[in-house]
Amino acid sequence: MLEKQIERALVKAVKSAGGLCLKWVSPGWDGCPDRIALFGNGCEGRIGFIEVKAPGGRARRLQMVRHKQLRDMGFKVFILDDLDYIPKIIEEIKGS
Template structure:
């Protein structure tokens, strides 16, 4: 499975939940997570999408830590089976 396929599954699952899964392009801020997930109830999470078994690069890990220090949820998604759990955590279930 490719990273793109994993990402497409995330986008579809977020849409089913009534949310938006926005591709995040952050010029001048290398390593930003791939997607911002916005769910009903003003819930937000950042998702780094990888192909199965792949890990974030060093700069990505730095950006994830920076976002977490600000109080945001940041997830690394490398298997479609993780999607329900990630959405559950973003919702605060």
Template sequence: MLEKIIEQKLGIAVKSAGGRCLKFITPTLDGVPDRLVLMPQGRIAFVEVKQKGQKPRPLQVLRMKQLTNLGFRCFVLDDIEQIPEIVKTLGGDAK
């Protein structure tokens, strides 16, 4: 499945759970996760979206480690089947 389709389905699930799924772009810092997920109650997470079976590049792994060291949750999403668990973990109930 294409990364674009997985991103779209994540956005739909987050929105249906009352949150926002924003494209995260930082022109001055490479390797940041693709999506910033904002959920009710101030829950925030970063999601790196990949095609099924693909893994993050070393720089992406480093950026996610830096974010988790700051206390943020980071997820790697490469299968739409993972979406309900990610949304649930962030306090939503994916539909």
């Protein structure tokens, strides 16, 4: 399975769960996660950052640094390399 197939499935699943899954491109901030998942929860929104990889793929060193920066700020960051993880990631972001 290709990374883009996993990414498409993620976008579709987040949309089906009532959220937005936006492609994140941040000039000048290399290594940022591929996608931002946003969910509304009444007046309180939820956000998660997702790095999409092909099955068995690993994040590069700079990506791991960026993930740590985001986690240190209190954000949830995930590495997705398997379709089976998508529901769990959505559940964690939504706080269900």
